[in-house]
Amino acid sequence: MSIIVQKYGGTSVGSIEKIRDVAQRVIEYHKQGGRMVVVLSAMSGQTNQLIELAKEIAREPDLRELDVLLSTGEQMSISLFAMAVKSMGYDARSLLGFQVGIRTDQLYGKARIHDIDTSRILKNLEKNRIVAVAGFQGLDEKNNITTLGRGGSDTTAVALAAALRAEVCEIFTDVDGVFTTDPNICSKARKMDSISYDEMLEMASLGAKVLEIRSVEFAKKFGVPIHVRSTFTKERGTMVVAETKDMEKVLVSGVAFNKNEARITIRNVPDRPGIAAQIFDPVFQAGIVVDMIVQNTSADGITDLTFTVPNADYNKAMTLLNNVSQDIGADIIGDENIAKISIVGVGMKAHAGVAQKMFQTLSRENINIMMISTSEIKISCVVEEKYTELAVRSLHDAFGLENVTPET
Amino acid sequence: MSIIVQKYGGTSVGSIEKIRDVAQRVIEYHKQGGRMVVVLSAMSGQTNQLIELAKEIAREPDLRELDVLLSTGEQMSISLFAMAVKSMGYDARSLLGFQVGIRTDQLYGKARIHDIDTSRILKNLEKNRIVAVAGFQGLDEKNNITTLGRGGSDTTAVALAAALRAEVCEIFTDVDGVFTTDPNICSKARKMDSISYDEMLEMASLGAKVLEIRSVEFAKKFGVPIHVRSTFTKERGTMVVAETKDMEKVLVSGVAFNKNEARITIRNVPDRPGIAAQIFDPVFQAGIVVDMIVQNTSADGITDLTFTVPNADYNKAMTLLNNVSQDIGADIIGDENIAKISIVGVGMKAHAGVAQKMFQTLSRENINIMMISTSEIKISCVVEEKYTELAVRSLHDAFGLENVTPET
Secondary structure, X not given: OOEEEEEEOOOOOOOHHHHHHHHHHHHHHHHOOOEEEEEEOOOOOXXXXXXXXXXXXXXXXXXXXXXXXXXXXXXXXXXHHHHHXXXXXXXXXXXXXXXXXXXXXXXXXXXXXXXXXXXXXXXXXXXOOEEEEEOOEEEXXXXXXXXXXXXXXXXXXXXXXXXXXXXXXXXXXXXXXXXXXXXXXOOOOOEOXXXXXXXXXXXXXXOOOOOOHHHHHHHHXXXXXXXXXXXXXXXXXXXXXXXXXXXXXXXXXXXXXXXOEEEEEEEEEEOOOOHHHHHHHHHHHOOOOOEEEEEXXXXXXXXXXXXXXXXXXXXXXXHHHHHHHHHHOOEEEEEOOEEEEEEEOHHHHXXXXXXXXXXXXXXXXXXXXXXXXXXXOEEEEEEEHHHHHHHXXXXXXHOOOOOOOOOO | OOEEEEEEOHHHHOOHHHHHHHXXXXXXXXXXXXXXXXXXXXXXXXXXXXXXXXXHHOOOOOHHHHHHHHOHHHHHHHHHHHHHHHHOOOOXXXXXXXXXXXXXXXXXXXXXXXXXXXXXXXXXXXOOOEEEEEOOEEEOOOOOEEEOOOOHHHHHHHHHHHHOOOOEEEEEEOOOOOEOOOOOOOOOOOEOOEEEHHHHHHHHHOOOOOOOHHHHXXXXXXXXXXXXXXXXXXXXXXXXXXOOHHHHHOOOOEEEEEOOEEEEEEEEEEOOOOHHHHHHHHHHHOOOOOEEEEEOOOEOOEEEEEEEEEHHHHXXXXXXXXXXXXXXXXXXXXXXXXXXXXXXXXXXXXXXXXXXXXXXHHHHOOOOOOEEEEEOOEEEEEEEHHHHHHHHHHHHHHOOOOOOOOOO
């Protein structure tokens, strides 16, 4: 019999009633013969409550102890889930990170999984038990509790599916699957039947918050098929799988957007070796992730440097860069009202003309492109934030994404 | 340098502010050179909240999973405590049951400690860290989480003190120490400087709820001195220690009482071999603890049997015994309005006349004695509940307990 790993997020286990619903649902799969391993997040809101508590105790809570505190959330949800299953007459067992042997590095708050010991899970499955594993948590080599960071339960589920050679890793969420774009913005958005790991990575990192990026990287590395689907229906969702020949026929798979970045331009930068390093060094040292760096061609030994940073880091970055600018005699302009619009698709590797179609489409709507960046399977344009919805809708139309087999 | 184990109960860590106060207090001891191991309970009220949650999920929550759930309470308090200490500039580390290696049997909800691995605690103490250990929790041999039952943190603290060969185990609570009787009933009640393990066991099991019984048994077995003292003052409390010659000079150390028992009498019991077994068998099988069994001398082949049971089990016991009584043709009388009054003291081993003084004292106040039971170091009388306070005060006076060296 094949093993199925299912992950339910915080909203799916947000109340006693919902935990019971999930238990009922898992029991149905179990009755159909599946050997069920269920990964749960903390009940919705709880992780934030615990963080608040920690901040009441200490302005900057110790990271090791914060992980000890935060990991109680998943401990609660899996024990309550196992109680629910048992009260319905089926056998279940909750397992914490230390009991499963989910080994991670020692980066508290953002640890990475190194290894999983599957023996205890397998023993419980052999006894016909439903196994509930705490998401988000692991153990470093010195037996300290670690957590995997926001959305870490997705990673736990995929890593377990890989280690257990599960048939599939089903990620249950509050949406029906992965859409060609955000249905709240574009009524023609269509749920995709399948998407490749690489496309999903681009969609995820560009703001389609269905799956945590690291879990997709993990799934790609180990070839774990992910099924993203709704907790509230029985409909098939979207399969995230390795690229197939079929997929390459589709030029563009989806349109993503991200309003959470700000643009910074440094003007009148003396164009000499080492100047970029000098400018970015304090920003990198502060741990700020810089995206989409563009440097203009130099004129008269002077150049411009433009890039984007997360909105959350904008003020910090501006302060750091103001100091540097003064040192080198440059000046600095910032803009928080921007959006990054991206088209994503493995098919565009093999086709020319996709970029042109994107630029023409935006031009037709009088949307000015402020920055461009490309990769093998995506093209991103920065535009004024107010054009976000118009840009997304017109690109969705232009590439025919409402049809199951889009135009080329 | 000597190791000091301190235990703080739920009310002592009942809020963020109180956890900070405890951190401050422990740091002061640390600065004076003590190697501090701190055992914390869950924040007050939390364990009950978690039990409520479990009962919402399942009428009879699975015991293994209940322990997984309940153990989150102490996990929260020790991590918050360690954060507080670190924010005050001192090093601290929280350790859970599985990290310390507190090994127990597999009796979920009332596990007993078998073994403690002190190596990790000692390593942390060597690094000059304050070590915070989660009370109440352990790990069975299959790495399942267990809990030690109500008041289990006292046992954790004493067991740690024994394993670490600590100088003392300090139990911080919301009273100043162990009193000769309840100060709420008898204004002359005096805080004792010291009390023997055996006396403490009698006082504890008779209703003076300062220390959990098992922790005293543990302390006696391993000769761990316990210091019961207040979280809110710096005053010396009461030492619970091995019996000394000095103690034997004192006839009676304290007066305890317990209103939480009910009396059951079975009349017209045919006096034949095996009848007691037949009567008590269903009661024992239901897990009801029977105390103070008295059987009258038989007359005409008919006898009476009287005993006490906890109030909480009274209705259940009456139902079970009604069935038996009908079978054997006996009848049954119950009384919930009783109290057990006891005088306790290691000194009474060597002295006659103590019982007589107790009976005379109660008689002088016109208090009728309904049942009597004695042990080497205590005499208990069951009286009507309404006489509790009068009985306690008159016995406290009669044995001169308000004086540091009581009369003989």
